Amino acid sequence: MTKVLKHRNHKMVGVTDIENIQGFTQIKNSKRNGMDVFYGIQLALNDNQPLILYPNDSLLADNKYVVLDIETTGLNREEDKIIQIAAVKIENGVVIESFERLINPEIEVPQFIYDLTHLDPKAIENGVNIKEALNDFGEFCKGAVLVAHNAQFDIPFIRHHAELNQTNETYINHTVIDTMVFFQANHPELKKFSLEALTRFYHKKIGRPS
Structure with a gap:
């Protein structure tokens, strides 16, 4: 993914996940091709999450x-x-x-x-x-x-x-x-x-x- 973005002259890439950060480690361990990465997450604040x-x-x-x-x-x-x-x-x-x-x-x-x-x-x-x-x-x-x-x-x-x-x-x-x-x-x-x-x-x- 970063290779394609680099080819298109992007210098940064944003990565977001939903309700967890499982996707972050995949980016961290991948080849970034010199690109800066910033992270985001979508969370629902709920202290009573049902089992x-x-x-x-x-x-x-x-x-x-x-x-x-x-x-x-x-x-x-x-x-x-x-x-x-x-x-x-x-x-x-x-x-x-x-x-x-x-x-x-x-x-x-x-x-x-x-x-x-x-x-x-x-x-x-x-x-x-x-x-x-x-x-x-x-x-x-x-x-x-x-x-x-x-x-x-x-x-x-x-x-x-x-x-x-x-x-x-x-x-x-x-x-x-x-x-x-x-x-x-x-x-x-x-x-x-x-x-x-x-x-x-x-x-x-x-x-x-x-």
């Missing part, structure tokens, strides 16, 4: 869970697109089903997104459309609690594009658990709360649905 969003009256142990992650072309759900949805369904502590869809966003995907996500550009180009992917995912999620790390990014992104594309499922009736908030609440002594930090802390590997 569970849209709760219901059931016991957590009685539910099925869909643990999900999405990859997107950027951070702005109004302008950016979803290019991957991956998830596993868990019941009684056991993975019973997995889900993955690669999605053609019908816009150009920046190279740094491919570098960040390790997705294959050809696979994305040959992916399904977003409406088909979200309809399939809606069927996969029926009756389940949704779980995501930084769910307050993933779930609104999914809901926005579900509404925009008039899919069968709008994802508004699911209880949502945000594992990043749980991680922060249980380990306030830590400085990083990214998915990578969580898996390192618990000595787990990040895998792909099979």
Whole structure:
């Protein structure tokens, strides 16, 4: 990214993130090509951030869970697109089903997104459309609690594009658990709360649905 900006005679670049600073380390560890970098962040000040969003009256142990992650072309759900949805369904502590869809966003995907996500550009180009992917995912999620790390990014992104594309499922009736908030609440002594930090802390590997 800085190489392109340098070629266009820019001397500085601004980097911002939403509700966290996970993107800062990627810039800090990348080649800046002599450019100055300044940082920004969008935060919502809330001392009572809920651990569970849209709760219901059931016991957590009685539910099925869909643990999900999405990859997107950027951070702005109004302008950016979803290019991957991956998830596993868990019941009684056991993975019973997995889900993955690669999605053609019908816009150009920046190279740094491919570098960040390790997705294959050809696979994305040959992916399904977003409406088909979200309809399939809606069927996969029926009756389940949704779980995501930084769910307050993933779930609104999914809901926005579900509404925009008039899919069968709008994802508004699911209880949502945000594992990043749980991680922060249980380990306030830590400085990083990214998915990578969580898996390192618990000595787990990040895998792909099979």
